[in-house]
Amino acid sequence: MAKVTKVFISYSHDSDLHRDFVRGISDRLRTDGLECLLDQYINGFPPEGWQCWMENQIEAADFVLLVCTETYLRRYRKQETEGGRGVTFEGVVISQTLYDHYYRNSKFIPMIPTHGSLEHVPLTLKSYSTYCLPGDYDKLYRVLTGQAEYIAPPLGELRSMQAANGHAPILIHTDRLPTVKGGFFGRIAELQLLNDAWSGNTTRIIQFIAPGGTGKTKLLRHWLNHTANIPVLFEWSFYAQGSSEDKQTSATPFFSHAFAKLGSTRERFASEEDKGDHLAELLRGKRYVLVLDGLEPLQHGGAAVRGELKDKAIRQLLRQLARHPCGLCIITTRIALHELSDRDAPTVIRHDLQNLTAADGIQLLQSLGVKGSAAELGKAVREYGGHALALSLLGNVLRLRHQGDVRKRDTLKALVKATGNRDSRHAFKVMQAYAEWFAGEPELALLHLLGLFDHPIGQDVLQMLWDAQIPHLTAGIDEDEWLEAIASLREEHHLLSQHDSGGDLDCHPLIREYFGGQLQTQQPQVWQQAHERLYEYYKALPEKEFPDTLEEMQPLFSAVAHGCAAGLHQQALDEVYWPR
Incomplete structure (x- = not known):
């Protein structure tokens, strides 16, 4: 059940008419689903006394509405020695709270009656929006319920505009990194490394090596968001095509996109290496940043050839980029690239990204609403190895289920089946708690659906699975519940990420791995039926029986993969693979 928003109203008893006006606002808010608190609802007096009651209500409320009138302002400023003292006391609590938070305010909202005046708003709150009631009721209600009147459309790509003298500026930006929610903490050395590489002209390639969930993509997103003057910027995540190291992922979509953005119409190449050379030549002489995020699907994971690139075009591209004096290529992967092992710093830098320090991990937990002593918070960070994803998941669970109490982490059960490396097991432990929490809910079904894939899924695929009404998976869940589950996992639990290139649903590969594994082992028949669909x-899906390009073949590759997962090996061979 969603948390109910609590609203407290601070006002002065100017007259019976004014009291009725305030109670009318409160009644309307309660009717509209907000737990509005008002002294008029108390029969007699609260057991703890009015002063303690007022302080407790202000502290517990998500929002405090100040009904500002001439009388209210005088009492707020302690300029009255007669009449009610409630506003005077509440003013002290409000002012002290603002002072303690360096006047960063998202809680206290001034409002005035229809014939009121902005001059009656306390000085410390004049810099914030004031609402005139009842006329501004809907605007106020949007603020209290987090429903913006206008939703910003997704960011498009920058347009290249013709200069007045006929010369077009070289400005090309493309963003295909997943959106990673949450705060960013630490990583001072890594940010300095990136800054030095971009401002200098000696480092051509940086590869960040770390297990999944360490925060590689988050680091790049933060640096790019805070770095200006990048004329040519390509950000590409290969996770969008699949995160499995044993998947036959193609770099063709990346090259096709890059060629189009750089104005190349060339379609035929003598070899895959020729394709890599062509992109390198297009970038030559330009001041560029090229981000290749999650490159491991293009690498061999076996012990004998660990880290070698499967894709010849990418391999050749990197060889050429290592010679470019103007650009910077940034790679993230779980496995160091074998092809770059013979390149020395500072031309090519390998950086092993570590887990968060204790201090940075504590900051991350606190940013998620986790509360506790420094010792307890530090202990929690150490228990979870400073693993960024595990701590983010833990923080959300503690905030949503245990009022942010860090001591309640002990209620999470030990992992039933320990799989993966040590860091992923920390994350899996919290995912296990989510699975228990979501048992029987649409959220768990949606996570199981994401676990059927190793890449983001489009709304059309999700709709197909929902239409199929698969027993114990999508059956019995109506469309509104699906939409609410998507919003809940994305906005409240921060388990879903989103690619700026579209509305595909995605989550961290470790989350897909865990919930997919759970569905496969605990409900094998459901797993099989979903993959059959x-x-x-x-x-x-293909319009042509015999597609002409690798891109047109992608649905057929997916068909073979899902057919094999469903146990339809012979059928996939006979119907899809062999005829082509």
Whole structure:
């Protein structure tokens, strides 16, 4: 159940008419689903006394509305020695709270009656929006319920505009990194490394190596968001095509996109290496940043060839970029690139990204609403190895289920089946708590659906699975519940991420791995039936029986993968693979 927003109203008893006006606002807010608190609802007096009651209500409320009138302002300023003292006391509490938070305010909202005046708003709150009631009721209600009147559309890509003298500026930006929510803490050395590489002309390639969930993508997103004057910027995540190291992922979509943005119309290449050379030549002489995020699907994971690139075009591209004096290529991967092992710093730098320090981990937990002593918070960070994803998941669970009490982390059960490396096991432990929490809810079904894939899924695929009404997975869940589950996992629990290139649903690869594994082991028949549906869906998707390009073949590759996952090996061979 969603948390109910609490609202407290601070006002002066100017007259019976004014009291009725305030109570009318409160009644309306309660009717509209907000837990509005008012002294008029108390029968007699509160057991703890009015002063303690007022202080407790202000502290517990998510929002405090100040009904500002001439009388209210005088009492707030302690300029009255007769009449009610409630506003005087509440003014002290409000002023002290603002002072303690360096006047960073998202809680206290001034409002005035229809014939009121802005001059009656306390000085410390004049810099914030004031609402005139009842006329501004809907605007106020949007603020209290987090429903913006206008939603900003997704950011598009920058347009290249013709200069007055006929010369077009070289400004190309493309963003295909997933959106990563949450605060950013620490990583001072890594940010300095990136700044030095970009401002200098000796470092051509940086590769950040770390296990999943360490915060590689978050680091790049933060640096890019705070770095100006990048004329040519390409950000590409290969996770969007699949995160499995054993997946036959193609770099063709990346090259096609890059060629189009750089104005190349060339379609035929003598070899894959020729394709890499062509992109390197297009970038030559330009001041660029090229981000290749999550490169491991293009690498061999076996012990004998660990880290070698499968894709010849990418391999050749990196060889050429290592010679470029103007650009910077940034790579994130779980496995160091073998092809760059013979390149020395500072031309090519390998940086092993570590887990968060204790101090940075504590900041991360606190930013998520986790409360406790420094010792307890530090102990929690150490218990979870400073793993960024695990701490983020833990912080959300503690905030939403245990009022942010860090001591309640002990209520999380030990991992039933310990799989993966040590860091991923920390994250899996919190995901296990989520699975128990969401048992029987649409949120768990949605996470299981994401676990059927190793890449983001489009709304059309999700709709197909929902229409299929698969027992114990999508059956019995109506459309509104699906939409609410998506919003809940994205906005409240921060388990879903989103790619700026579209509305595809995505989550961290470790989250897909855990919930997919749970569905496969605990409900194998459901797992099989879902993959059968996906096999039939992707098999029928191509418009041409014999597609001409690798991009047009992608649905058929997916059909084979899902068919094999469903146990339909012979059928996938006979119907999809062999005829082509």
